[in-house]
Amino acid sequence: MVPFQCPYCGVGCGLLWEERVRGDKNHPATKGDLCKKPVYYPKVMKKGRLLKPLYREKKNQPFREVDWQTAYKVLKQKIENLHGEELYFYLSGQLMTEDIYVANKLVKGFLKTNNIDANSRLCMATAVSAYKLAFGSDGPPCSYEDLDDADCFVFAGSNALWTHPVIFKRILKRKLEKEDVKIVVIDPIRTETAKRADMHVQLRAGTDTALFNSILYILYDKGWVNKEFIGNYVEGFEETIEECLKYPPTVASRICQIEEEQIYKLAELYAFSKKLISLWCQGLNQSSQGVNKNLSLINLHLATGRLNERGCPFSLTGQPNAMGGREMGYLSNGLPGYRDVRREEDRTFMEDFWGIERGSIKPQPGPTITEAIDLILKGEIKFLWVVCTNPAVTLPNLRKVWEALEKVFLVVQDAYWNDTCTFANLILPAAQMGEKEGVMTASDRTLTLCKKFSEPPEEAKPDWVIFKELAEYLGYEKYFSYKRSEDVFEELKLSTKGKLCDISGFNYQQLPRRRGKRWLYEELSFPTDSGKAKMFPTPYEHKDADFILITGRTKNQWHTMTRTGKSEELLKGEEEPYLLMNEEDGRNLGVLEGDFVEVIVSDVSLKLKVRLGQVKRKHLFAPFGYGLAYDAVVNALTKDVCDPVSKQPELKFTSVNLRVRDRRLSLYEVEG
Ligand SMILES: Nc1nc2c(c(=O)[nH]1)N[C@H]1C(S)=C(S)[C@@H](COP(=O)(O)OP(=O)(O)OC[C@H]3O[C@@H](n4cnc5c(=O)[nH]c(N)nc54)[C@H](O)[C@@H]3O)O[C@H]1N2
Ligand SMILES: Nc1nc2c(c(=O)[nH]1)N[C@H]1C(S)=C(S)[C@@H](COP(=O)(O)OP(=O)(O)OC[C@H]3O[C@@H](n4cnc5c(=O)[nH]c(N)nc54)[C@H](O)[C@@H]3O)O[C@H]1N2
Ligand code: SF4
Ligand SMILES: [Mo]
Numbered sequence: 001m002v003p004f005q006c007p008y009c010g011v012g013c014g015l016l017w018e019e020r021v022r023g024d025k026n027h028p029a030t031k032g033d034l035c036k037k038p039v040y041y042p043k044v045m046k047k048g049r050l051l052k053p054l055y056r057e058k059k060n061q062p063f064r065e066v067d068w069q070t071a072y073k074v075l076k077q078k079i080e081n082l083h084g085e086e087l088y089f090y091l092s093g094q095l096m097t098e099d100i101y102v103a104n105k106l107v108k109g110f111l112k113t114n115n116i117d118a119n120s121r122l123c124m125a126t127a128v129s130a131y132k133l134a135f136g137s138d139g140p141p142c143s144y145e146d147l148d149d150a151d152c153f154v155f156a157g158s159n160a161l162w163t164h165p166v167i168f169k170r171i172l173k174r175k176l177e178k179e180d181v182k183i184v185v186i187d188p189i190r191t192e193t194a195k196r197a198d199m200h201v202q203l204r205a206g207t208d209t210a211l212f213n214s215i216l217y218i219l220y221d222k223g224w225v226n227k228e229f230i231g232n233y234v235e236g237f238e239e240t241i242e243e244c245l246k247y248p249p250t251v252a253s254r255i256c257q258i259e260e261e262q263i264y265k266l267a268e269l270y271a272f273s274k275k276l277i278s279l280w281c282q283g284l285n286q287s288s289q290g291v292n293k294n295l296s297l298i299n300l301h302l303a304t305g306r307l308n309e310r311g312c313p314f315s316l317t318g319q320p321n322a323m324g325g326r327e328m329g330y331l332s333n334g335l336p337g338y339r340d341v342r343r344e345e346d347r348t349f350m351e352d353f354w355g356i357e358r359g360s361i362k363p364q365p366g367p368t369i370t371e372a373i374d375l376i377l378k379g380e381i382k383f384l385w386v387v388c389t390n391p392a393v394t395l396p397n398l399r400k401v402w403e404a405l406e407k408v409f410l411v412v413q414d415a416y417w418n419d420t421c422t423f424a425n426l427i428l429p430a431a432q433m434g435e436k437e438g439v440m441t442a443s444d445r446t447l448t449l450c451k452k453f454s455e456p457p458e459e460a461k462p463d464w465v466i467f468k469e470l471a472e473y474l475g476y477e478k479y480f481s482y483k484r485s486e487d488v489f490e491e492l493k494l495s496t497k498g499k500l501c502d503i504s505g506f507n508y509q510q511l512p513r514r515r516g517k518r519w520l521y522e523e524l525s526f527p528t529d530s531g532k533a534k535m536f537p538t539p540y541e542h543k544d545a546d547f548i549l550i551t552g553r554t555k556n557q558w559h560t561m562t563r564t565g566k567s568e569e570l571l572k573g574e575e576e577p578y579l580l581m582n583e584e585d586g587r588n589l590g591v592l593e594g595d596f597v598e599v600i601v602s603d604v605s606l607k608l609k610v611r612l613g614q615v616k617r618k619h620l621f622a623p624f625g626y627g628l629a630y631d632a633v634v635n636a637l638t639k640d641v642c643d644p645v646s647k648q649p650e651l652k653f654t655s656v657n658l659r660v661r662d663r664r665l666s667l668y669e670v671e672g
Helices: 039-042 068-082 095-112 125-135 143-148 165-177 210-223 227-233 236-242 248-254 260-272 290-304 322-327 345-355 368-375 398-407 419-425 463-473 485-495 585-587 667-671
Strands: 002-005 016-017 018-023 088-092 116-118 152-156 182-186 200-202 276-280 311-315 384-389 409-414 427-428 438-441 446-450 547-552 580-582 596-601 604-613 617-625 654-657
Touching: 002 446, 018 039, 068 427, 068 463, 088 095, 088 276, 095 116, 095 236, 095 322, 095 345, 095 438, 095 463, 095 485, 116 368, 125 290, 125 311, 143 165, 143 311, 152 260, 182 260, 200 260, 210 236, 210 248, 210 260, 210 290, 227 290, 236 290, 248 260, 260 290, 276 290, 290 311, 322 438, 345 485, 345 617, 368 398, 409 419, 438 485, 580 596, 585 604
Parallel strands: 088 116, 088 384, 152 182, 152 276, 182 200, 276 311, 384 409, 409 427, 547 617, 580 604
Antiparallel strands: 002 016, 016 018, 438 446, 547 654, 580 617, 596 604, 596 654
């Protein structure tokens, strides 16, 4: 029996490999539970894998197989001939902590550039910013145990039944045990999650801040705020109230297009539940007002003293090791141990820790991935190394991205052939879950050791080994002398000593184990300047749209489907892309189920097959994971507009127009 963590979502289920995959009953965080996705992992593990390094100097040439030495030689030559600022590295929350640490050390410490980011920029950057602003540090304040004794769960912008199924199941179990447990879902779509809720708040997309501000208005107006808690532990209350007074329920209900009564009901839940947990994900994070959306929800917890035994604002992590990546500071501003390149003491600590010259680490954060795309197009970045992510499908504003991927010298390090490979110059085959050893941190801060149960195919190597061997080739062997992943862990853990994410006392043998106490802020003292948590005014900004296009996930597929798409069982019912449309909108437009409509944004248009369903009027939903082969890559429509603080792109609100041909002639016939 070999233990590992599920390679899919951030719930981080502890699993066991024994010919087949099953749940690990002894895992402290998830206790043996799992969903369908990892069950089919053995079937897809070896299908369509990258087996050998592939290289071509020019993109119009065919790839040829090369050995690793040649690959490292090419990399060395490119890296040494370019300035640090001309290089860029794009990592992933699906890598293991050891992989992320070694890559980050090489790039920030030795190549001396902060030009490194991760796909968490599209995922958790907003939640990280909001946690840091409100509490002074990243990290969800509660643990999964808190789901077992809360009596109210508010899901905002989360389709957890599909995307964090084991957490949702756990909450349904709680509801079975205790009848008066309430589940609320705030989502423009009547999702499968919403169908199981006691109350579904079907608001207009993008209006969450108005809703949460209005709840705070009522809490304040009725005297339901927790004055004692605020007095002792919170700053910024007055300014925040001043802003929220602009959102009486009469106003907010119009903005959100919901009944006033629902806002009152929500205010009562925040005021009187015994223990309330707000769970949120991309409906709040992937927004041009994402940080304010997050903060306005956290405000409700601070105003009612809902922390620890009374509740928690619990951001659901998307990817299996985004938490580990955050601990290792893998975004363009981060350093290991929740450190930041902008702080001198953090830089000098890491410089001494890595044994490099003081002043090696740059004090300015590098550009984010969407900014880097622009810099590639401007010719300022010339080399891009993509690891464990598929930007040719998942970045917004893809036409621009494709142009950049064509232009740049592109290295793709992946386990499978993916769409980004088609743009590459150099492809490096990576070992994946089960073929390498390493640690991942789940949503509730539990670290799981993932052991090896299968050999990597042909020449595929663990990601950290690739970075280590390149570092050696570049002459840094002294600093990268790791023999096993455990050596990497033994080093990286020491960088967290004394920090909120302290794992310095952990070792492989003790895992799985949660870091920190059950509650991160048990003593209600916060790592802010004043030691108090902070509330922030969160104004709502209106955006017009003819139709609002929301993008997101399907139930059984994982993003761009490089693994789950190879399982017939998981593909069932999700074989093709679609556009979910409100039934009445469909009637008005004369569109029937199965018709194709054209979705138009400026000069881009995409034909999508309509499904009619319970999405809010004038809203549409399309899954984003279908790649180039489907000719319906949804991110061709989304824009790279970002939240000003977190720089996370808006992927949930694109104003689109629809073109519907006379349905007696289906588009196929019209087009021939
Ligand atoms: N099956 C499956 N599970 C996954 C993944 C997967 O690919 N497949 N990916 C994982 C990853 S990396 C992530 S980040 C998570 C994402 O998990 P979720 O965030 O739960 O998934 P999404 O489908 O992106 O979006 C969630 C919901 O946000 C709603 N929404 C859109 N706009 C708004 C808004 O303005 N306000 C509110 N309140 N809601 C809005 C959408 O209608 C949608 O139902 O899933 C993880 N789990
Ligand atoms: N329109 C729209 N776009 C979105 C989103 C959205 O909601 N709407 N969501 C965004 C979010 S939250 C996320 S997280 C991203 C996800 O976007 P991506 O990360 O780009 O999508 P994945 O398909 O998960 O890509 C992971 C890649 O890693 C490879 N891989 C798996 N294991 C390993 C390994 O061990 N090593 C290496 N080197 N490779 C490996 C897989 O084969 C795959 O190619 O998409 C973002 N884009
Ligand atoms: S809930 Fe998430 S972590 Fe757990 S088995 Fe399903 S996909 Fe994997
Ligand atoms: Mo994500």
